[in-house]
Amino acid sequence: MRLTRRHPLLVAVLLCALAVLAARPADGDGAHAPGHGSASGIGAEVARLYEEAAAATERYEAGRREAEEQRAEARRLEKELDRERREMSGMYEDLGRIASSQYRSGGGLPLTAHMILADDPEEMMRGQRALWQAELSLDKAIERSERAEARLARDEARAAAAWKALQKRNAELATLKEDIERKLETARWRLQGQADASVAAGSCRGAVRLDQPETRFTTSWVAPVETYQLSASYGSGGARWANRHTGQDFAVPIGTPVRAVGAGRVVKVSCGGAFGIEIVLRHADGYHTQYAHLAAVAVDQGDRVSPGQWIGQSGTSGNSTGPHLHFEARVTPEMGSAVDPVPWLARRGVSL
Structure with a gap:
């Protein structure tokens, strides 16, 4: 009787293990552990x-x-x-x-x-x-x-x-x-499919180290994307937000390189939740910037970044109705401390 009682438990454990393995990206699909970035992949x-x-x-x-x-x-x-x-x-x-x-x-x-x-x-x-x-x-x-x-x-x-x-x-x-x-x-859309799988699994694939362009910025601050159209602004209302919109949205196609707006350190890389795949940077002046709804990341937590460096690629992961970058300027790394990012960037010489 002991064997018959333990058998269902063993089956349940095996099923859980299989579910976890299925949720994780396969090695043949370009997955790699955080901190071991690859220049290959989608x-x-x-x-x-x-x-x-x-x-x-x-x-x-x-x-x-x-x-x-x-x-x-x-x-x-x-x-x-x-x-x-x-x-x-x-x-x-x-x-x-x-x-x-x-x-x-x-x-x-x-x-x-x-x-x-x-x-x-x-x-x-x-x-x-x-x-x-x-x-x-x-x-x-x-x-x-x-x-x-x-x-x-x-x-x-x-x-x-x-x-x-x-x-x-x-x-x-x-x-x-x-x-x-x-x-x-x-x-x-293949890239976005991988992003959706990562968000569903709640586990990031790790950084894909992108070949950086030759451009050398002479300014300390830049816009988070090069070519864009501004969409939802800070403080605007909408059914998809609990209160008010906490950042500035940049309408860009999936895969558009996302840039660090200034020098700083990566304090957060996460996949899952309303923001989908997101990156948070801490800058020397104590402020933080967030880049959300990404399709891929090109940095790992702890990395140092320079102004204009590609840190990820835009997408439509998480609570998103279409491809765009959600950008926030924050007092702390966590949500709820955001300030209007447009005048925040303007004070640093970046006019959107």
């Missing part, structure tokens, strides 16, 4: 694709601007060519009028005959010289205009060809950009 892939997408967008926008400038140059040259052709047409009309005038005034007679028949040969010679000079000047003007027209036509053709080449290159860049963005979007 978080690093998202960060790499994020940088590639930003670079591809920058190249595409630069190419688009260059193409517009080249197109504007082609249009300018086209207008110049039209103007030159109108002037040429006018000069040919002038030349035609001079020829008609000569014909009507006996231009078919030799100059010697004109002089014999003229009442004042000397005056007639002065008029003839003026006519020759007018013809010579007109011929030179027509020659210059023809050269200008030929040059403008060549320039216009080159500008149009350059514009077409830029259009082709920009189409290729657009395709590349879209391909990277598709890969990034897929990777983002």
Whole structure:
């Protein structure tokens, strides 16, 4: 009877153990213990694709601007060519009028005959010289205009060809950009899936050490994300908050690198609860900053961080309706001591 009474207990213990193992990330899925960060994994892939997408967008926008400038140059040259052709047409009309005038005034007679028949040969010679000079000047003007027209036509053709080449290159860049963005979007949701699993298990995967960009900040304080739209603000009301909103939300896509706003030390890294995956930093002036609803962390508790250093990646873990970063400035590490982070950052030279 003892054996039959102990058997259900043993089964229960085994079931509990299996449940714990199932809740923990598998080693083959990129999991690692806190303090043993890895440069591999979906978080690093998202960060790499994020940088590639930003670079591809920058190249595409630069190419688009260059193409517009080249197109504007082609249009300018086209207008110049039209103007030159109108002037040429006018000069040919002038030349035609001079020829008609000569014909009507006996231009078919030799100059010697004109002089014999003229009442004042000397005056007639002065008029003839003026006519020759007018013809010579007109011929030179027509020659210059023809050269200008030929040059403008060549320039216009080159500008149009350059514009077409830029259009082709920009189409290729657009395709590349879209391909990277598709890969990034897929990777983002894989990353968020891992984050949700960590929150459900109440256990963080540990830091994924991201390759930091070359940027060196000259200021002591920066915004927590580089490109963003401000959403819910400090003190705003809403059904999802017990009282009032305690921070400033930054609407950003999943996987966006989150930056330490200033130098400090990591005093908390946790997964679970309303904030999902969160990081809390302590700064030299005694204040603390919180970064919540993350999809991944890139630091461990106790780490020292510098201004602008990537400490994690944004997400939508915990009590969140969509991808964003929840940022708080606090007097203590714990919730309930928050101050309005917008003027707090403004006093440190960061305007949002």
